[in-house]
Amino acid sequence: MRDKEKVSAFYTEHKRMPTYEEMRMLFSVASKNTVAYRVNKMLEEGFLVKEDGKITLAQVGSVMVLGTVQAGFPTSADEDIDSELLSLDDFLVDKRGATFMLEVMGESMVEAGIFEGDLVLVERGKVPRKGDIVLALVEHEYTLKYLDNEKGRPVLVPANKKFKKIYPNPHTLKIEAVLKAVIRKYR
């Protein structure tokens, strides 16, 4: 395992950068200067960056972003694919503290590709627009529906032909949050 991977692994495990002393042990070297030497290289390569005198990873993320499914992996000849690293937290969460994860119950949004058991990320306080999928409170029940309007009145539209549109009382209707993302996790 190369230095870079060790540093990355340390960061993922401890949620912070290793100190020079810790790197000295990670790299299995005897001198702190050797660490400084290698750290400098990583700085030059752009793998690490220095901000306010503190050394940090240039890219904190956990997934490599490739192109499309059809394109697949870059011809695996060159083994180290150093495309962009992405943090899913940064990618999917705009407003920390206002973003919540809920599990989907029911089949009312199957045609929108939202199945029972899926996880949804919703953001509170976001202004809902027509066409958004929203988490609404109707008749003391929370439900996930498309938001639309007919003649100025809000309508909650399910994405399942078997379900009916809901015409809630505009005054009691409460849009709790707006859908930001759907996540389906496999084993």
Added chain:
Amino acid sequence: MRDKEKVSAFYTEHKRMPTYEEMRMLFSVASKNTVAYRVNKMLEEGFLVKEDGKITLAQVGSVMVLGTVQAGFPTSADEDIDSELLSLDDFLVDKRGATFMLEVMGESMVEAGIFEGDLVLVERGKVPRKGDIVLALVEHEYTLKYLDNEKGRPVLVPANKKFKKIYPNPHTLKIEAVLKAVIRKYR
């Protein structure tokens, strides 16, 4: 904004904990001891933890995990919902460096709730099992299909009635990766 939020915000922005001096400025206090005093409280409350003499956030994450959609938000009377914080990176990525994100092209998996434009997280090197959705290389083209077998021979099964099963040559079939998650992101 309370201390905790300031520390969290600093962490999200800088990907590291603030030093005492930085906290002193964040909290707008004059003495470093005041910082130590408040840090101690946060340690007692369990908001921060000390590992190897280093202070870190007890929970590094960006989304609050709630129950089901039906349950919705805890009766918003008590405004600060301090349920568990989750990091999507930790949640969705097992093997850092072996996990890739690709964009879905085509409609061959719509019935599995995987639409064109969705993002998939795949893991390389994972041993594929029957029933998994896999990223396979057939006829020099990458494709996303269910993996099954008939009479010991591998079959790639689309989740769309309009598409046909694929019976690839077992010797040339290459399973590049296994599907770990599907992500659909809205505006």
Added chain:
DNA sequence: ATTGTAGTAGAACATTTGTTCTACTATACT
């Protein structure tokens, strides 16, 4: 064989870190 270069080692160094001490202030309680 000599020269050059990349990497390592070990020590010395100035800063900065987190900690600890005493002292002061404000507020609430009796």
Added chain:
DNA sequence: AGTATAGTAGAACAAATGTTCTACTACAAT
């Protein structure tokens, strides 16, 4: 009024941090 108590301030502190210096080694190039 007096007395706790929680919070802040400022200074002093030891320990650890990242940096810098010189010296040594191994290998490659000419």
